[in-house]
Amino acid sequence: MSGRATILFLSGTALAGLALACPAEAQQMPRGSLRSGAPAYVAQQPAAPRPDPAAVGAEPEALRNQPGQSSAVSARQPPRASDPVQAPALRGVTQRQFRPPQPTVAALPPPPPAPAPPPRRRSASEEDPYAALGIRVGAVTLRPSVTNSIGYDTNPQRSSAAGSKGSGFSRHEGELEIQSDWNVHELKGRLNAGYLEFFRNKDASRPDAQGNLDLRLDATRDTRFLIETRLRLDTQRPGSPDLTAAVAGRPQIWQYGGSAGMTHDINRLQLTLRGSVDRSDYEDARLSNGAMLSQKDRNMTQYGLRLRAAYEVTPGFKPFAEAEIDHRDFDEKADFYGYERSSNGLTGRVGSSFEISRQLTGEVSGGYQNRKYDDSRLKNLRGFVGDAAVLWTPTPLTTVTLRGGAELGDTTIAGSSGTTVRRATLEVAHALRRNLTVTGFTNFTRTEYDGQGLREDYSNVGARLEYRLTRTFAVRASFTHERLNSTAQGSDYTANVSLVGLRVQF
Numbered sequence: 001m002s003g004r005a006t007i008l009f010l011s012g013t014a015l016a017g018l019a020l021a022c023p024a025e026a027q028q029m030p031r032g033s034l035r036s037g038a039p040a041y042v043a044q045q046p047a048a049p050r051p052d053p054a055a056v057g058a059e060p061e062a063l064r065n066q067p068g069q070s071s072a073v074s075a076r077q078p079p080r081a082s083d084p085v086q087a088p089a090l091r092g093v094t095q096r097q098f099r100p101p102q103p104t105v106a107a108l109p110p111p112p113p114a115p116a117p118p119p120r121r122r123s124a125s126e127e128d129p130y131a132a133l134g135i136r137v138g139a140v141t142l143r144p145s146v147t148n149s150i151g152y153d154t155n156p157q158r159s160s161a162a163g164s165k166g167s168g169f170s171r172h173e174g175e176l177e178i179q180s181d182w183n184v185h186e187l188k189g190r191l192n193a194g195y196l197e198f199f200r201n202k203d204a205s206r207p208d209a210q211g212n213l214d215l216r217l218d219a220t221r222d223t224r225f226l227i228e229t230r231l232r233l234d235t236q237r238p239g240s241p242d243l244t245a246a247v248a249g250r251p252q253i254w255q256y257g258g259s260a261g262m263t264h265d266i267n268r269l270q271l272t273l274r275g276s277v278d279r280s281d282y283e284d285a286r287l288s289n290g291a292m293l294s295q296k297d298r299n300m301t302q303y304g305l306r307l308r309a310a311y312e313v314t315p316g317f318k319p320f321a322e323a324e325i326d327h328r329d330f331d332e333k334a335d336f337y338g339y340e341r342s343s344n345g346l347t348g349r350v351g352s353s354f355e356i357s358r359q360l361t362g363e364v365s366g367g368y369q370n371r372k373y374d375d376s377r378l379k380n381l382r383g384f385v386g387d388a389a390v391l392w393t394p395t396p397l398t399t400v401t402l403r404g405g406a407e408l409g410d411t412t413i414a415g416s417s418g419t420t421v422r423r424a425t426l427e428v429a430h431a432l433r434r435n436l437t438v439t440g441f442t443n444f445t446r447t448e449y450d451g452q453g454l455r456e457d458y459s460n461v462g463a464r465l466e467y468r469l470t471r472t473f474a475v476r477a478s479f480t481h482e483r484l485n486s487t488a489q490g491s492d493y494t495a496n497v498s499l500v501g502l503r504v505q506f
Contacts, residue, residue, distance in 0.1 A: 130435045130468040132505040134177075140187065143177040147476065149501025156204035158237045158484070160493045167200035171499065178213065189213030191231070206250040209233035222265040226274065229258040236285070239491050241454060242298075242412050244336070245287055251295065252283040257302075268312040270320075276304045297335040298412055300342075302328045316355035320365075323348050328410070337414040340375035345408075347385060362390035362402075369408055373417060381408050381417040381450055397431040413449055420448045435468040456486045462497075474503040 134141040154166040173194035180187040191211030198204045210232050217225040235250035236243060243251075261274030280302075282295035303326060310320035324347040334340050349367025354360075366386035373380070388404040402425070409419040423445040431437045442461040448454070462480035469475065477500040484493050 128434075130471055130474075132471055134179075135506060139181045141179050141181060143179075143505065145175045145503060145505035147171075147173040147175070147501050147503040149173070149476070149499050151497060151499035151501075153198070153204075153495060153497045155493055155495035156198050156201045158239070158482075158493050158495060160239065160490050164493075165200065167198045167204070169196055169198045169205075171196050171501065184218045186216040187214070193233075203249045206235045207233060207252070208235070224263045226261045226263060226272075227258070228260075229256075230278075231256045236282075239493075241449065241456075241488060241491075243285060243293070244412075245285075245293060247285040247293065248288050249286055251285040254281040254283075255279070261306075270310045270312070270318075272306075272308040272310075274306050274308075276302075276306070278302045278304075297330065297332040297341075298410075299332075300328055300330040300410070302326055310353075317352065318354070319350070319352040321348075321350045322365075322367075335412050337412070339378060339414070341373065341378075341410060341412075343371050343373045343381075345369055345371040349386065351386075359393045360390070362388070364388045364390070366406075371408055371418065377415075378417045379451070381420075383408055383420050399427075399429045401425075401427040401429075411449055413452055413454070416452045416454075417450045420450065422446045437466045439464040439466075454487055456484060456488075456491070458482075458484050472504060472506065474505070476501050476503055 132143050132145070134143040136142075149171045150168065151171065152166060152168050155164050156167050156169070157164065171194055173192070175192045176190070178187060178189040189212055191209070191213075193207070193209035193211075195207045196205055212228065212230045214229075215227040217227070219225060232255040234253045234255075236247075236253060237250065238247055255278065257276060257278030259274050259276035261272060263270060263272045265271075278301070280298070280300055282298040284295055285293040287293055304324060305326070306322055306324040308320055308322035310318050312318045324345075326345045326347075328341075328343050328345070330341045333342075347367060347369040349365050351363065351365025353363040364386075365388070366384065369381075369383060369385045371381040384406050385408065386404075386406050388402070390402040392400040392402075394400065404422075404424040406420075406422050409421055411419050423443070425441070425443045427439060427441045429437055429439040440463050443459065445458045447456045447458075460480055460482045462478060464478040465476070467475045478498075480497045482493075482495045482497070484491065486492055
Protein backbone atom coordinates (compact mmCIF):
# COMPACT_ATOMS: atom_id res chain seq x y z
CA MET A 1 0.00 0.00 0.00
CA SER A 2 1.27 3.52 -0.79
CA GLY A 3 1.86 6.24 1.74
CA ARG A 4 -1.07 8.17 0.60
CA ALA A 5 -4.22 7.76 2.57
CA THR A 6 -6.46 5.33 0.84
CA ILE A 7 -10.11 5.79 1.50
CA LEU A 8 -11.81 2.60 2.18
CA PHE A 9 -15.33 2.56 0.87
CA LEU A 10 -17.42 0.39 2.99
CA SER A 11 -20.64 -1.18 2.04
CA GLY A 12 -23.80 -0.49 3.93
CA THR A 13 -23.45 -3.68 5.92
CA ALA A 14 -19.84 -3.07 6.88
CA LEU A 15 -20.58 0.47 7.93
CA ALA A 16 -23.43 -0.72 10.09
CA GLY A 17 -21.07 -3.12 11.84
CA LEU A 18 -18.57 -0.38 12.37
CA ALA A 19 -21.26 1.79 13.93
CA LEU A 20 -22.10 -0.96 16.39
CA ALA A 21 -18.45 -1.40 17.31
CA CYS A 22 -17.75 2.32 17.73
CA PRO A 23 -21.00 4.04 18.53
CA ALA A 24 -19.42 7.17 19.83
CA GLU A 25 -17.18 7.73 16.84
CA ALA A 26 -19.94 6.87 14.37
CA GLN A 27 -22.32 9.39 15.79
CA GLN A 28 -19.63 12.07 15.85
CA MET A 29 -18.95 11.67 12.13
CA PRO A 30 -19.95 14.65 10.14
CA ARG A 31 -23.19 14.53 8.13
CA GLY A 32 -22.48 13.59 4.60
CA SER A 33 -19.66 11.19 5.48
CA LEU A 34 -22.21 8.39 5.35
CA ARG A 35 -23.08 7.26 1.95
CA SER A 36 -26.61 7.13 0.73
CA GLY A 37 -26.58 3.39 1.06
CA ALA A 38 -26.32 3.53 4.86
CA PRO A 39 -29.36 2.57 6.87
CA ALA A 40 -31.56 5.45 7.92
CA TYR A 41 -31.65 4.39 11.57
CA VAL A 42 -27.94 5.19 12.03
CA ALA A 43 -28.58 8.84 11.33
CA GLN A 44 -31.59 8.86 13.56
CA GLN A 45 -29.71 7.89 16.77
CA PRO A 46 -29.78 10.56 19.43
CA ALA A 47 -26.65 12.58 19.88
CA ALA A 48 -24.23 11.05 22.52
CA PRO A 49 -22.23 13.11 25.03
CA ARG A 50 -18.73 14.16 24.08
CA PRO A 51 -16.41 11.08 24.64
CA ASP A 52 -13.37 11.05 26.89
CA PRO A 53 -10.08 11.36 24.94
CA ALA A 54 -8.70 8.50 26.96
CA ALA A 55 -11.43 6.27 25.86
CA VAL A 56 -10.53 6.88 22.26
CA GLY A 57 -7.21 5.14 22.68
CA ALA A 58 -8.94 2.00 23.88
CA GLU A 59 -10.29 1.16 20.53
CA PRO A 60 -9.87 -2.42 19.38
CA GLU A 61 -6.53 -3.55 18.16
CA ALA A 62 -7.89 -4.53 14.77
CA LEU A 63 -8.94 -0.99 14.06
CA ARG A 64 -5.70 0.70 15.05
CA ASN A 65 -3.29 2.00 12.47
CA GLN A 66 -0.87 -0.58 11.27
CA PRO A 67 2.61 0.35 10.18
CA GLY A 68 2.58 1.62 6.64
CA GLN A 69 -1.23 1.58 6.48
CA SER A 70 -3.65 4.45 6.93
CA SER A 71 -6.78 3.97 8.96
CA ALA A 72 -10.26 4.49 7.60
CA VAL A 73 -11.32 5.83 11.00
CA SER A 74 -9.39 8.85 12.24
CA ALA A 75 -8.44 9.14 15.87
CA ARG A 76 -9.15 12.84 15.80
CA GLN A 77 -12.48 14.31 16.60
CA PRO A 78 -14.31 15.01 13.32
CA PRO A 79 -15.45 18.57 12.64
CA ARG A 80 -18.91 19.54 13.83
CA ALA A 81 -18.99 16.41 15.95
CA SER A 82 -20.60 18.36 18.74
CA ASP A 83 -23.57 19.44 16.54
CA PRO A 84 -26.68 17.37 17.01
CA VAL A 85 -27.62 15.14 14.16
CA GLN A 86 -30.63 16.52 12.27
CA ALA A 87 -32.98 13.73 11.48
CA PRO A 88 -34.33 13.93 7.92
CA ALA A 89 -38.02 14.23 7.35
CA LEU A 90 -39.71 10.92 7.71
CA ARG A 91 -41.19 9.53 4.55
CA GLY A 92 -44.20 7.34 4.36
CA VAL A 93 -47.78 7.42 5.40
CA THR A 94 -47.03 9.34 8.61
CA GLN A 95 -46.34 12.49 6.59
CA ARG A 96 -49.43 12.44 4.34
CA GLN A 97 -51.65 15.49 4.40
CA PHE A 98 -55.09 14.32 5.41
CA ARG A 99 -58.05 16.37 4.17
CA PRO A 100 -60.40 17.67 6.81
CA PRO A 101 -63.74 15.90 6.99
CA GLN A 102 -66.43 17.21 4.69
CA PRO A 103 -68.96 19.47 6.36
CA THR A 104 -72.32 18.00 7.10
CA VAL A 105 -74.91 18.91 4.43
CA ALA A 106 -77.87 20.42 6.22
CA ALA A 107 -79.79 21.57 3.11
CA LEU A 108 -79.78 21.13 -0.64
CA PRO A 109 -77.45 23.44 -2.54
CA PRO A 110 -79.10 26.35 -4.37
CA PRO A 111 -80.15 25.61 -7.94
CA PRO A 112 -77.78 26.72 -10.69
CA PRO A 113 -78.53 30.12 -12.20
CA ALA A 114 -80.89 30.13 -15.15
CA PRO A 115 -79.16 30.27 -18.51
CA ALA A 116 -79.09 33.63 -20.20
CA PRO A 117 -81.94 34.11 -22.68
CA PRO A 118 -80.99 33.78 -26.32
CA PRO A 119 -80.16 37.05 -28.03
CA ARG A 120 -83.22 38.79 -29.43
CA ARG A 121 -83.51 38.51 -33.16
CA ARG A 122 -83.00 41.86 -34.76
CA SER A 123 -86.01 43.19 -36.61
CA ALA A 124 -85.90 44.13 -40.26
CA SER A 125 -85.87 47.82 -39.35
CA GLU A 126 -82.81 47.32 -37.11
CA GLU A 127 -80.93 45.35 -39.77
CA ASP A 128 -81.75 47.90 -42.50
CA PRO A 129 -80.15 51.28 -41.70
CA TYR A 130 -82.71 53.02 -43.96
CA ALA A 131 -85.89 51.37 -42.67
CA ALA A 132 -88.33 53.31 -40.50
CA LEU A 133 -88.09 52.52 -36.79
CA GLY A 134 -91.74 53.23 -36.13
CA ILE A 135 -93.54 54.62 -33.11
CA ARG A 136 -93.90 52.37 -30.07
CA VAL A 137 -97.30 52.42 -28.37
CA GLY A 138 -96.99 49.90 -25.56
CA ALA A 139 -96.19 46.56 -27.24
CA VAL A 140 -97.46 47.72 -30.65
CA THR A 141 -95.34 49.41 -33.31
CA LEU A 142 -96.91 51.95 -35.65
CA ARG A 143 -95.17 52.93 -38.88
CA PRO A 144 -96.94 55.91 -40.47
CA SER A 145 -95.79 57.53 -43.68
CA VAL A 146 -96.90 60.32 -46.01
CA THR A 147 -96.05 60.67 -49.71
CA ASN A 148 -96.65 63.74 -51.83
CA SER A 149 -96.07 63.47 -55.58
CA ILE A 150 -96.62 65.31 -58.81
CA GLY A 151 -96.97 63.74 -62.25
CA TYR A 152 -98.48 63.77 -65.70
CA ASP A 153 -101.21 61.53 -67.20
CA THR A 154 -101.81 61.46 -70.95
CA ASN A 155 -105.38 60.11 -70.57
CA PRO A 156 -106.93 60.97 -67.17
CA GLN A 157 -110.41 59.60 -67.97
CA ARG A 158 -109.19 56.45 -69.75
CA SER A 159 -111.24 57.48 -72.78
CA SER A 160 -111.00 56.00 -76.26
CA ALA A 161 -111.53 59.44 -77.84
CA ALA A 162 -108.62 60.48 -79.99
CA GLY A 163 -108.84 64.03 -78.74
CA SER A 164 -108.43 63.23 -75.04
CA LYS A 165 -106.09 65.69 -73.40
CA GLY A 166 -103.44 64.94 -70.83
CA SER A 167 -103.18 66.73 -67.52
CA GLY A 168 -100.75 67.22 -64.71
CA PHE A 169 -101.83 65.99 -61.30
CA SER A 170 -100.83 65.77 -57.69
CA ARG A 171 -101.16 62.71 -55.52
CA HIS A 172 -101.36 62.73 -51.74
CA GLU A 173 -100.99 59.37 -50.04
CA GLY A 174 -100.92 58.20 -46.46
CA GLU A 175 -99.97 54.78 -45.12
CA LEU A 176 -100.04 53.12 -41.71
CA GLU A 177 -98.56 49.77 -40.72
CA ILE A 178 -99.39 48.06 -37.43
CA GLN A 179 -97.39 45.22 -35.86
CA SER A 180 -97.63 43.88 -32.32
CA ASP A 181 -94.72 42.53 -30.26
CA TRP A 182 -96.57 40.25 -27.83
CA ASN A 183 -95.38 36.95 -26.39
CA VAL A 184 -98.69 35.40 -27.44
CA HIS A 185 -101.38 36.61 -29.83
CA GLU A 186 -100.64 38.91 -32.76
CA LEU A 187 -102.09 42.07 -34.22
CA LYS A 188 -101.00 43.26 -37.66
CA GLY A 189 -102.45 45.42 -40.36
CA ARG A 190 -101.88 47.91 -43.12
CA LEU A 191 -103.94 50.81 -44.46
CA ASN A 192 -103.15 52.84 -47.56
CA ALA A 193 -105.26 55.76 -48.80
CA GLY A 194 -104.63 58.34 -51.50
CA TYR A 195 -106.21 61.01 -53.66
CA LEU A 196 -105.47 62.01 -57.26
CA GLU A 197 -106.23 65.61 -58.17
CA PHE A 198 -105.95 66.59 -61.84
CA PHE A 199 -105.25 70.21 -62.66
CA ARG A 200 -107.02 70.41 -66.04
CA ASN A 201 -109.68 67.68 -65.71
CA LYS A 202 -111.45 67.89 -62.39
CA ASP A 203 -113.89 65.08 -63.25
CA ALA A 204 -110.99 62.62 -63.39
CA SER A 205 -109.94 63.34 -59.79
CA ARG A 206 -110.59 60.29 -57.62
CA PRO A 207 -109.74 58.66 -54.27
CA ASP A 208 -108.48 55.14 -53.62
CA ALA A 209 -107.82 53.07 -50.50
CA GLN A 210 -106.98 49.55 -49.44
CA GLY A 211 -106.32 48.00 -46.05
CA ASN A 212 -106.67 45.11 -43.66
CA LEU A 213 -106.37 44.46 -39.92
CA ASP A 214 -105.89 40.93 -38.53
CA LEU A 215 -105.97 39.69 -34.94
CA ARG A 216 -104.82 36.23 -33.82
CA LEU A 217 -105.74 35.01 -30.33
CA ASP A 218 -103.80 31.99 -29.01
CA ALA A 219 -106.22 30.10 -26.76
CA THR A 220 -103.85 27.14 -26.34
CA ARG A 221 -100.75 25.87 -28.03
CA ASP A 222 -102.86 24.11 -30.66
CA THR A 223 -105.94 26.33 -30.86
CA ARG A 224 -106.11 29.85 -32.29
CA PHE A 225 -108.93 32.25 -33.05
CA LEU A 226 -108.65 34.49 -36.12
CA ILE A 227 -110.42 37.81 -36.67
CA GLU A 228 -109.90 39.70 -39.94
CA THR A 229 -111.22 42.96 -41.36
CA ARG A 230 -110.66 44.44 -44.84
CA LEU A 231 -111.45 47.55 -46.83
CA ARG A 232 -111.13 48.61 -50.46
CA LEU A 233 -112.14 51.82 -52.24
CA ASP A 234 -112.07 52.05 -56.03
CA THR A 235 -113.79 53.97 -58.82
CA GLN A 236 -115.49 53.04 -62.10
CA ARG A 237 -114.05 54.36 -65.31
CA PRO A 238 -116.30 55.98 -67.91
CA GLY A 239 -117.02 53.49 -70.70
CA SER A 240 -117.28 50.50 -68.35
CA PRO A 241 -119.74 47.87 -69.71
CA ASP A 242 -121.69 48.03 -66.44
CA LEU A 243 -122.45 51.74 -66.92
CA THR A 244 -125.42 52.02 -69.30
CA ALA A 245 -124.84 55.69 -70.20
CA ALA A 246 -122.06 58.22 -70.51
CA VAL A 247 -121.18 59.48 -67.06
CA ALA A 248 -119.18 62.41 -65.78
CA GLY A 249 -116.67 61.72 -63.07
CA ARG A 250 -115.72 58.44 -61.47
CA PRO A 251 -118.44 56.72 -59.36
CA GLN A 252 -117.01 55.16 -56.22
CA ILE A 253 -117.13 51.50 -55.17
CA TRP A 254 -116.84 50.63 -51.47
CA GLN A 255 -116.02 47.05 -50.52
CA TYR A 256 -115.54 46.11 -46.88
CA GLY A 257 -116.06 43.12 -44.65
CA GLY A 258 -114.70 40.81 -42.03
CA SER A 259 -114.28 37.20 -41.05
CA ALA A 260 -113.87 35.16 -37.89
CA GLY A 261 -112.72 31.61 -37.45
CA MET A 262 -110.77 29.06 -35.49
CA THR A 263 -107.72 26.96 -36.31
CA HIS A 264 -106.86 23.76 -34.42
CA ASP A 265 -103.80 21.56 -34.81
CA ILE A 266 -103.93 17.79 -34.32
CA ASN A 267 -100.31 16.69 -34.62
CA ARG A 268 -99.56 17.50 -38.28
CA LEU A 269 -103.19 17.98 -39.26
CA GLN A 270 -104.54 21.55 -39.19
CA LEU A 271 -108.26 22.30 -39.38
CA THR A 272 -109.66 25.79 -40.01
CA LEU A 273 -113.28 26.89 -39.96
CA ARG A 274 -114.05 30.46 -40.99
CA GLY A 275 -117.16 32.50 -41.58
CA SER A 276 -117.15 35.78 -43.50
CA VAL A 277 -119.38 38.72 -44.36
CA ASP A 278 -118.54 41.16 -47.20
CA ARG A 279 -120.40 44.20 -48.40
CA SER A 280 -120.26 46.08 -51.75
CA ASP A 281 -121.78 49.55 -52.18
CA TYR A 282 -121.90 51.44 -55.51
CA GLU A 283 -122.21 55.19 -55.67
CA ASP A 284 -124.85 56.67 -57.96
CA ALA A 285 -123.36 57.96 -61.21
CA ARG A 286 -123.83 61.48 -62.48
CA LEU A 287 -124.60 61.61 -66.21
CA SER A 288 -123.21 64.14 -68.64
CA ASN A 289 -126.61 65.95 -68.79
CA GLY A 290 -126.67 66.34 -65.00
CA ALA A 291 -129.11 63.51 -64.25
CA MET A 292 -128.32 60.79 -61.72
CA LEU A 293 -128.09 57.09 -62.52
CA SER A 294 -128.99 54.88 -59.59
CA GLN A 295 -126.75 51.86 -58.95
CA LYS A 296 -128.52 50.58 -55.86
CA ASP A 297 -129.43 47.42 -57.74
CA ARG A 298 -125.72 46.49 -57.62
CA ASN A 299 -125.41 46.79 -53.84
CA MET A 300 -125.15 43.38 -52.23
CA THR A 301 -123.91 41.41 -49.18
CA GLN A 302 -122.07 38.10 -49.42
CA TYR A 303 -122.06 35.48 -46.63
CA GLY A 304 -119.59 32.62 -46.70
CA LEU A 305 -118.49 29.59 -44.69
CA ARG A 306 -115.24 27.77 -45.44
CA LEU A 307 -113.66 24.61 -44.04
CA ARG A 308 -110.00 23.89 -44.72
CA ALA A 309 -107.85 20.87 -43.82
CA ALA A 310 -104.07 21.01 -44.22
CA TYR A 311 -101.45 18.35 -43.49
CA GLU A 312 -97.79 19.13 -42.92
CA VAL A 313 -95.91 16.45 -44.83
CA THR A 314 -92.60 18.22 -44.22
CA PRO A 315 -91.83 21.65 -42.73
CA GLY A 316 -91.62 23.01 -46.27
CA PHE A 317 -94.58 21.21 -47.84
CA LYS A 318 -98.14 21.58 -46.54
CA PRO A 319 -100.92 20.49 -48.93
CA PHE A 320 -104.53 21.38 -48.15
CA ALA A 321 -108.09 20.94 -49.36
CA GLU A 322 -111.00 23.27 -48.70
CA ALA A 323 -114.70 23.58 -49.38
CA GLU A 324 -116.76 26.78 -49.30
CA ILE A 325 -120.39 27.72 -49.60
CA ASP A 326 -121.60 31.30 -50.02
CA HIS A 327 -124.72 33.33 -50.68
CA ARG A 328 -124.84 36.70 -52.49
CA ASP A 329 -127.86 38.71 -51.43
CA PHE A 330 -128.64 41.85 -53.50
CA ASP A 331 -130.48 44.74 -51.86
CA GLU A 332 -132.87 44.98 -54.82
CA LYS A 333 -134.78 41.82 -55.69
CA ALA A 334 -134.39 42.62 -59.38
CA ASP A 335 -131.88 44.82 -61.18
CA PHE A 336 -132.48 47.61 -63.70
CA TYR A 337 -133.38 45.05 -66.41
CA GLY A 338 -135.57 42.89 -64.17
CA TYR A 339 -133.10 40.05 -63.45
CA GLU A 340 -132.87 38.55 -59.99
CA ARG A 341 -129.13 38.54 -59.29
CA SER A 342 -128.99 36.84 -55.90
CA SER A 343 -127.15 33.52 -56.08
CA ASN A 344 -125.68 30.59 -54.15
CA GLY A 345 -122.17 29.30 -54.78
CA LEU A 346 -120.32 26.07 -54.03
CA THR A 347 -116.54 25.96 -54.35
CA GLY A 348 -113.94 23.25 -53.85
CA ARG A 349 -110.22 23.63 -54.25
CA VAL A 350 -106.90 21.97 -53.41
CA GLY A 351 -103.46 23.44 -53.10
CA SER A 352 -100.32 23.62 -51.05
CA SER A 353 -97.99 26.03 -49.36
CA PHE A 354 -94.36 25.23 -50.00
CA GLU A 355 -90.82 26.24 -49.16
CA ILE A 356 -88.52 24.49 -51.58
CA SER A 357 -85.63 26.51 -50.17
CA ARG A 358 -85.13 29.85 -48.46
CA GLN A 359 -85.00 31.31 -51.94
CA LEU A 360 -88.33 29.89 -53.21
CA THR A 361 -91.56 30.00 -51.19
CA GLY A 362 -95.25 30.47 -51.89
CA GLU A 363 -98.75 29.02 -52.05
CA VAL A 364 -100.72 27.74 -55.03
CA SER A 365 -104.33 26.55 -55.13
CA GLY A 366 -106.94 25.75 -57.75
CA GLY A 367 -110.49 24.46 -57.89
CA TYR A 368 -113.94 24.70 -59.38
CA GLN A 369 -116.95 26.87 -58.57
CA ASN A 370 -120.61 26.49 -59.47
CA ARG A 371 -122.97 29.45 -58.98
CA LYS A 372 -126.74 29.16 -59.25
CA TYR A 373 -128.95 32.28 -59.62
CA ASP A 374 -132.43 32.91 -58.34
CA ASP A 375 -133.54 33.95 -61.83
CA SER A 376 -134.15 30.90 -64.01
CA ARG A 377 -133.26 32.92 -67.10
CA LEU A 378 -129.66 33.11 -65.93
CA LYS A 379 -127.81 29.87 -66.40
CA ASN A 380 -125.39 28.60 -63.79
CA LEU A 381 -121.98 30.20 -63.91
CA ARG A 382 -119.21 27.60 -63.69
CA GLY A 383 -115.48 27.83 -64.02
CA PHE A 384 -111.99 27.49 -62.64
CA VAL A 385 -111.03 29.50 -59.55
CA GLY A 386 -107.66 29.74 -57.87
CA ASP A 387 -104.89 31.83 -56.39
CA ALA A 388 -101.11 31.78 -56.59
CA ALA A 389 -98.33 33.70 -54.86
CA VAL A 390 -94.69 32.76 -55.43
CA LEU A 391 -91.67 34.58 -54.02
CA TRP A 392 -88.23 33.82 -55.49
CA THR A 393 -84.98 35.37 -54.26
CA PRO A 394 -82.24 34.24 -56.65
CA THR A 395 -79.69 36.58 -55.01
CA PRO A 396 -79.72 38.67 -51.82
CA LEU A 397 -80.21 41.76 -54.01
CA THR A 398 -82.93 40.47 -56.36
CA THR A 399 -86.53 39.49 -55.58
CA VAL A 400 -89.04 38.07 -58.06
CA THR A 401 -92.75 38.04 -57.12
CA LEU A 402 -95.41 36.25 -59.16
CA ARG A 403 -99.10 36.51 -58.34
CA GLY A 404 -102.14 35.16 -60.13
CA GLY A 405 -105.81 34.50 -59.61
CA ALA A 406 -109.09 33.43 -61.14
CA GLU A 407 -112.58 34.26 -59.88
CA LEU A 408 -116.22 34.52 -60.90
CA GLY A 409 -117.86 37.94 -60.54
CA ASP A 410 -121.16 39.71 -61.06
CA THR A 411 -122.45 42.09 -63.73
CA THR A 412 -125.59 44.04 -64.60
CA ILE A 413 -125.45 43.42 -68.36
CA ALA A 414 -128.79 42.05 -69.51
CA GLY A 415 -128.73 38.30 -70.20
CA SER A 416 -125.25 37.75 -68.73
CA SER A 417 -124.89 35.56 -65.64
CA GLY A 418 -121.59 37.06 -64.56
CA THR A 419 -117.92 37.56 -65.35
CA THR A 420 -114.87 35.32 -65.43
CA VAL A 421 -111.71 37.16 -64.41
CA ARG A 422 -108.14 35.93 -64.90
CA ARG A 423 -105.17 38.01 -63.77
CA ALA A 424 -101.38 37.68 -63.43
CA THR A 425 -98.75 40.05 -62.04
CA LEU A 426 -94.96 39.86 -62.20
CA GLU A 427 -92.51 42.08 -60.31
CA VAL A 428 -88.72 42.03 -60.32
CA ALA A 429 -86.96 44.21 -57.74
CA HIS A 430 -83.20 44.70 -57.65
CA ALA A 431 -81.17 46.69 -55.12
CA LEU A 432 -78.46 48.60 -56.93
CA ARG A 433 -77.31 49.85 -53.53
CA ARG A 434 -78.60 49.39 -50.01
CA ASN A 435 -80.68 52.54 -50.39
CA LEU A 436 -81.41 52.42 -54.13
CA THR A 437 -83.94 49.92 -55.52
CA VAL A 438 -85.34 49.64 -59.01
CA THR A 439 -88.46 47.55 -59.73
CA GLY A 440 -89.90 46.42 -63.03
CA PHE A 441 -93.50 45.19 -63.17
CA THR A 442 -96.15 44.02 -65.57
CA ASN A 443 -99.78 43.00 -65.19
CA PHE A 444 -102.34 41.28 -67.39
CA THR A 445 -106.07 40.89 -66.69
CA ARG A 446 -108.74 39.30 -68.88
CA THR A 447 -112.45 39.78 -68.15
CA GLU A 448 -115.06 37.77 -70.04
CA TYR A 449 -118.80 38.48 -69.79
CA ASP A 450 -120.70 35.21 -69.91
CA GLY A 451 -123.21 34.85 -72.72
CA GLN A 452 -122.33 38.17 -74.42
CA GLY A 453 -119.14 37.44 -76.31
CA LEU A 454 -117.64 40.51 -74.66
CA ARG A 455 -114.00 40.42 -73.58
CA GLU A 456 -111.63 43.03 -72.18
CA ASP A 457 -107.85 42.62 -71.95
CA TYR A 458 -106.07 45.07 -69.69
CA SER A 459 -102.29 45.23 -69.44
CA ASN A 460 -99.66 47.54 -68.03
CA VAL A 461 -95.89 47.63 -67.85
CA GLY A 462 -93.63 50.01 -66.02
CA ALA A 463 -90.80 50.66 -63.60
CA ARG A 464 -90.38 52.21 -60.16
CA LEU A 465 -87.35 53.75 -58.52
CA GLU A 466 -86.87 54.37 -54.79
CA TYR A 467 -83.88 56.25 -53.38
CA ARG A 468 -83.84 56.32 -49.57
CA LEU A 469 -81.94 59.30 -48.25
CA THR A 470 -82.32 58.51 -44.54
CA ARG A 471 -84.65 56.52 -42.33
CA THR A 472 -87.15 59.35 -42.68
CA PHE A 473 -86.92 60.61 -46.25
CA ALA A 474 -87.06 58.78 -49.58
CA VAL A 475 -87.49 59.85 -53.18
CA ARG A 476 -89.80 57.83 -55.43
CA ALA A 477 -90.33 57.91 -59.18
CA SER A 478 -92.33 55.71 -61.57
CA PHE A 479 -93.50 55.34 -65.14
CA THR A 480 -96.45 53.19 -66.29
CA HIS A 481 -97.85 52.39 -69.69
CA GLU A 482 -101.48 51.14 -69.70
CA ARG A 483 -103.53 49.62 -72.49
CA LEU A 484 -107.06 48.21 -72.79
CA ASN A 485 -108.23 46.10 -75.72
CA SER A 486 -111.96 45.39 -75.81
CA THR A 487 -114.32 43.64 -78.20
CA ALA A 488 -116.82 46.44 -77.54
CA GLN A 489 -116.67 49.18 -80.15
CA GLY A 490 -114.97 52.39 -78.99
CA SER A 491 -113.72 51.08 -75.62
CA ASP A 492 -109.98 50.73 -76.31
CA TYR A 493 -107.58 53.22 -74.74
CA THR A 494 -103.91 53.79 -73.90
CA ALA A 495 -102.34 55.96 -71.22
CA ASN A 496 -98.86 56.91 -69.99
CA VAL A 497 -98.37 58.02 -66.40
CA SER A 498 -95.22 59.61 -64.96
CA LEU A 499 -94.82 60.31 -61.26
CA VAL A 500 -92.14 61.63 -58.84
CA GLY A 501 -92.52 62.37 -55.16
CA LEU A 502 -91.08 62.58 -51.66
CA ARG A 503 -91.95 60.04 -48.96
CA VAL A 504 -91.70 60.88 -45.25
CA GLN A 505 -91.82 57.89 -42.88
CA PHE A 506 -91.54 57.59 -39.15
